[in-house]
Amino acid sequence: MLVTIIRTSHFAFQHFWRNLWISAITIFILTLTLFIVSLVGSLNLLAGQAIKAVEDKVDIDLYFKQGTDEADILKAKVYVESLPEVSKVRYISRDEALESFTATHTDDPDIQAALAELDSNPLPASLSVQANELNQYQAIITQFESSEYDTLVEDKNFSDHQAVIDRLSGLTKRIYQGGLIISFIFVFISVVMMYNTIRVAIYSHREELGIMKLVGATDWFIRAPFIIESVLYALLSSILAMSILSVIAFSAAPYVNAFFTGYDFSLDLFFVTNFWIIALGQFLISLILAVGSSMLSIGRYLKV
Amino acid sequence: MIEFKKVTKIYSDQTYAARDLSLLIRPGEFVSIVGQSGTGKTTLAKMVIAEEHPTRGQVVVGGWDITNIKPADVPVLRRQVGVVFQDFKLLPKKTVYENIKFALEVCGVEQRKIDAIVPQVLKVVGLEEKRDKFPHQLSGGQQQRVAIGRALVHRPKVLLADEPTGSLDTINATEIIELLLKINTLGTTVMLVTHNKEIVDRLRRRVVAIDDGVIISDQQSGKYNL
Numbered sequence: 001m002l003v004t005i006i007r008t009s010h011f012a013f014q015h016f017w018r019n020l021w022i023s024a025i026t027i028f029i030l031t032l033t034l035f036i037v038s039l040v041g042s043l044n045l046l047a048g049q050a051i052k053a054v055e056d057k058v059d060i061d062l063y064f065k066q067g068t069d070e071a072d073i074l075k076a077k078v079y080v081e082s083l084p085e086v087s088k089v090r091y092i093s094r095d096e097a098l099e100s101f102t103a104t105h106t107d108d109p110d111i112q113a114a115l116a117e118l119d120s121n122p123l124p125a126s127l128s129v130q131a132n133e134l135n136q137y138q139a140i141i142t143q144f145e146s147s148e149y150d151t152l153v154e155d156k157n158f159s160d161h162q163a164v165i166d167r168l169s170g171l172t173k174r175i176y177q178g179g180l181i182i183s184f185i186f187v188f189i190s191v192v193m194m195y196n197t198i199r200v201a202i203y204s205h206r207e208e209l210g211i212m213k214l215v216g217a218t219d220w221f222i223r224a225p226f227i228i229e230s231v232l233y234a235l236l237s238s239i240l241a242m243s244i245l246s247v248i249a250f251s252a253a254p255y256v257n258a259f260f261t262g263y264d265f266s267l268d269l270f271f272v273t274n275f276w277i278i279a280l281g282q283f284l285i286s287l288i289l290a291v292g293s294s295m296l297s298i299g300r301y302l303k304v
Numbered sequence: 305m306i307e308f309k310k311v312t313k314i315y316s317d318q319t320y321a322a323r324d325l326s327l328l329i330r331p332g333e334f335v336s337i338v339g340q341s342g343t344g345k346t347t348l349a350k351m352v353i354a355e356e357h358p359t360r361g362q363v364v365v366g367g368w369d370i371t372n373i374k375p376a377d378v379p380v381l382r383r384q385v386g387v388v389f390q391d392f393k394l395l396p397k398k399t400v401y402e403n404i405k406f407a408l409e410v411c412g413v414e415q416r417k418i419d420a421i422v423p424q425v426l427k428v429v430g431l432e433e434k435r436d437k438f439p440h441q442l443s444g445g446q447q448q449r450v451a452i453g454r455a456l457v458h459r460p461k462v463l464l465a466d467e468p469t470g471s472l473d474t475i476n477a478t479e480i481i482e483l484l485l486k487i488n489t490l491g492t493t494v495m496l497v498t499h500n501k502e503i504v505d506r507l508r509r510r511v512v513a514i515d516d517g518v519i520i521s522d523q524q525s526g527k528y529n530l
């Protein structure tokens with residue numbers, strides 16, 4: 001058994017070297033395919049993250065009238081939290097509101113001066129409410145308005161980012177569809193390439209193959225080198241694709257991370273933590289492509 | 305050792321290569337199959353190694369009915385039947401030693417056994433001195449001896465030689481036939497397909513003449529008379 005594995009692998013390497021040009025082109029095409037599939041995947045991931053980031057920004061702010069008791073506000077909070085559509089409620093006290101307002105306008109001398117002149121805090125306390133789903137905000141508002149707490153509220157602010165989200169979703173969908181088509185084209189090209197590479201390998205070893213059959217080599221022994229050869233292609237191309245992807249991920253990371261400032265997403269961190277999953281995924285994809293198409297070729301051209 | 309029982313072989317284009325042909329070759333025999341080109345001799349040889357299958361009838365090799373042999377069993381059969389052809393089918397980029405070794409390697413034989421068998425075979429075919437030569441550095445007769453050596457690595461019960469002297473001059477051809485006789489005396493059944501009248505006449509062994517897929521004569525110690 002071990003002897004067979006060693007010998008068939010040896011033959012596989014011989015095939016690889018003897019048709020080095022074809023081997024190189026095959027690996028190039030497989031690598032390109034893997035790279036494109038990963039790129040489409042990454043763009044999808046980033047677009048998904050962008051949508052999530054915007055969705056996170058959507059909320060309802062309930063501003064309470066000046067002088068409302070904190071206890072009443074907390075009761076209102078408990079009520080809102082009890083609504084099934086609500087996922088998260090945050091209480092922002094007047095002091096906190098002032099603090100963050102001051103902090104965000106720290107570079108604006110006019111506002112700083114105006115704030116310094118006031119002796120009392122002009123900002124209201126508020127509840128910031130987030131729903132489970134984007135389409136549940138209207139329902140939350142309606143329910144709140146029919147509750148006893150509505151009278152405590154001076155102003156409601158529903159920051160609707162629906163238009164942005166719709167645009168992003170549209171974009172994502174187009175990226176996805178376009179990417180899918182391009183991926184399919186490349187998958188097709190690599191299957192055809194692989195199929196023909198094995199066909200050429202079979203053709204250029206026809207003498208050996210004929211002799212192997214005559215002297216009583218088993219079907220397995222005859223076929224194995226071609227399968228191993230295609231596994232070799234899969235391995236090399238996924239290592240290459242992964243290297244290219246690493247370079248791109250790390251060089252693009254500063255820009256992508258800058259875009260997601262304030263959100264829980266970092267491209268390089270994501271890449272590092274998921275490195276082996278991505279690598280394995282790439283290897284599996286190329287393995288299926290390479291071995292699958294070489295099996296087709298073997299079935300067609302290697303009569304045993 | 306080899307038995308054809310009422311074998312008819314019709315190729316897909318309706319060519320008849322054997323017609324209700326029966327032939328029994330006993331263990332240890334040396335049988336020459338003669339006949340003009342296109343009469344079905346190679347087809348018989350191919351049926352012995354299950355490269356072709358009879359359309360009707362049965363083929364039995366070493367007591368094993370291979371008429372409907374399973375594809376997975378074909379390698380087992382081929383290790384019991386050595387074959388050589390007019391074109392030697394040697395690998396040009398391998399030496400004599402490597403060409404013979406190849407047949408063992410691809411059958412998964414251990415290196416230790418290969419190292420023992422190949423020199424023995426080289427001795428039988430008389431090519432110990434030429435072990436590191438490439439086929440193009442050898443005469444036709446020597447190349448055919450390499451092919452015979454390769455056919456012997458599995459110690460086959462049967463050696464099947466289809467026109468082994470077809471591309472050799474008389475001296476080389478004689479050498480090859482003498483080698484086949486020697487192998488026969490070592491206990492291997494030999495089935496020789498040939499055109500060469502001189503050789504057959506000198507052999508004084510059994511001769512089976514075929515014409516148009518039919519046996520027209522079968523003589524012990526026969527002559528080539530068509």
Ligand SMILES: Nc1ncnc2c1ncn2[C@@H]1O[C@H](COP(=O)(O)OP(=O)(O)O)[C@@H](O)[C@H]1O
Nearest residue numbers: 315317319321340341342343344345346347348
């Ligand atoms: N694969 C094949 N398909 C169709 N006809 C074939 C095939 N092989 C041989 N034949 C035909 O069968 C007949 C016998 O051929 P063959 O056995 O090669 O004869 P021989 O070896 O005596 O010259 C010939 O007419 C030949 O053309």
Ligand SMILES: [Mg+2]
Nearest residue numbers: 345346347466
């Ligand atoms: Mg013939």
